[in-house]
Each structure stands twice: as C-alpha cells, then as structure tokens.
Amino acid sequence: MKKILVVQSSARQEGSLTREYTAQLVRQIEAANPGSWVVTRDLGAEPVPHLDATLLGGWMKPAEEQTEAEKAASALSNQLVDELLASDIVVIGSSMYNFGITSTLKAWFDHVLRAGRTFKYTEAGPVGLTPDRKVYVVTARGGRYEGSPLDFQEPYVRQLLGFIGITDVEFVNVEGQSMGPEEAAKGRAEADEVLAALA
Template identity: 55%
Template sequence: MSNVLIIESSARQQDSFSRQLTRQFISQWQAAHPADRVTVRDLARNPVPHLDADLLGGWMKPEAQRSAQENASLQRSNELTDEVLAADVLVLAAPMYNFAIPSTLKAWLDHVLRAGVTFKYTETGPQGLLTGKQAYVLTARGGLYAGSTSDHQEPYLRQVMAFIGIHDVTFIHAEGLNLGGDFQEKGLNQAKARLAAIA
C-alpha cells in the first residue's frame, strides 16, 4: 500500500481547472490502486501562513527558549513535513498565477523544505533526503507557456523537488485555457489524455 499526498492550491473551487485534473487523477489512481491511501490538503480552504519570525524561531531555537507562538509554528511545520515524509507519491496541483505558482503553494514549500529533515547540507553541497518518491505536477494556464522563458512554474518546481531528493517528476500542463475559441477545450482534453495515459 502506498500513501498519495495531493496538494491543492487553486484559489477557486468548483470552476478550477487544476481541481478537475486532481479529481481525475484521484479517480484513476484509486481505480488502479484501491488499497492506497489518498490524502488531500487544500491550501485555499486551509491556507498555510507565510514564512515569518515565529517559524524561524521554532526551527532554530532550543525548546526551552521558544515562545508559545514559535512552538505553534513549529508544530504546524512538523505536521506538514510529516505528511510529505509519509507520502510515496506527491501530487501538486498548481494553477499559473502571474507566470508562477500560487503564493499559498510557495508558503507550503517554505514549511516543508527543512534542513536536516527534507534535505541536508554536506561538504559537496545540499543533498535531498526524500529519495525514492514520485511526484506529479498538474498545472492550469491561461496562455501557452510550456518551454518558454515565461514559464517560471516548471523550472522552479523541478529545482525544488530535486533539492529535496525527488527526481521522478511528471508535469502535465493544461494550457490555453483563457485564449478563447477551442483552445480551452483542446488544452484541457490534452491534459486529461496525458493523465489517462500515465494512470
């Protein structure tokens, strides 16, 4: 049995294209792997605070020196990190906002990229500690950005995943969703077909 962790980050709910992709992913995955456990964390419904002094204090101070706020921030970070550590498969649903990922997803990443937990520093540089995991990134984009210099999603997320040791990363882009004509239908159908092929 494997653990699958889904991270939703779209600010929209019913009208979200990235959520359509995650719903299809979950349905297909559960049909193919009925014994697997699927956990969904919705960063729109339950946003994670941005990195602040309390979280840094929780990470860096000895327990006896932490304030109540720092302990609470550390506990939240531990909960999020424990979910990632327990996951065999990580799915990031990431609509493109202003050429990049939603700030809610960035805040989540800031909680789980932790020295000594998900990566470590060595004499030869950083080393990821989450080896052996598989990741899927499902994006929804208003325009056509894949492979262009305007795409700041895929390069960033590939680097972040590699930084913590996840190198098996599959990107599925639903593009052209706001271009009008048949772009939306074509872009969504292409993404869904790719999803069906990998399931």
C-alpha cells in the same frame, strides 16, 4: 496500497481545472492501487502561514530549547513535513498565477523545504534527504507556456522538489484556457491524452 498526498493550491473551489484534473488523476491512481488512502492539503481553502521570525527562530533550535510560542508555530509546519514524508505519491494542483506558482503553494514549499528534515547542508552543498517518490504536478494556465522561457512554473517546481531529493516528477499541463473556446478545448484534449498515458 499507497498513501497519496494531494496538495491543492487553486484559490477557486468551483470551476478549477487543477482541481478537476487532479481529481481525475487521483481516481486513476486509486484504481491502479486498490485500498489507497488520500490525505488532502487544501491551500486554497486553508492557506498555511508565511514564515515569520518566531517560526524561523524555532527552526534554529532543538525542540527542547524552543519557547512555547516557537513550539506552537512549529506544530503545523512539522505536520506539513510529516505529511510529505509519509506519502508514497504526491499530487500537486498548481494554478499558474502571474507566470509562476500561487503564493499559497510557495508558502507550503517554504514549510517543507526544511533543513535537517527534507534536506541538509554539507561541505559539498545542500543534499536532499527526502526519499524519492512519484510526484504528479497538474498545472492550469490561461496561456501556453510549455517549453517556453516564460514558463517559470514547471522548472521552478522541479527545482524545489529536486532540492529535497524528489526527481520522479511528471507534469500534466492544461494550457490555453483563456485563449478562446477552440484553444481551451485543444488544451484540455492534450491534457486528457497525457492523463490517459499515465494510467
């Protein structure tokens, strides 16, 4: 039995490839781990707020010294961190927008990369505090970027996760989706193969 956290970040509900492929991947994980339960954080449907002065002010203080406004601002943020730390497996749907991740996914990372919870500062530099766990990242892209210096998505997401201690990360990239029907079908077939190999 595994606790699976699914983080969706496509703005689309209909026709979203990241939603389609993450759903398939979650079915595979559930089949391999009967009795698993899934928590979904849908950033497309309900974006989390950007960091602001109240929230950052609260983060700098022990909980008992926070103002009511700072406590209120921290509540959702703490919940996002708790969801991540409670998971055994994380599945992230990451649409490529303007060469990188969506602003909604960036906002989620801003909440969960939290000093004292998921990483800490030391004299030798920052150290991840998040016990390693399996993370799958399903990306969808209009073009083809895998292995190219223009892929600001995969290396960035690896860096963000690695910073808090998560290094067991696998990517499924659905590429070439705006390059005509042949390229789109090829991109899907390649992603299907990667998915099948994960089973």
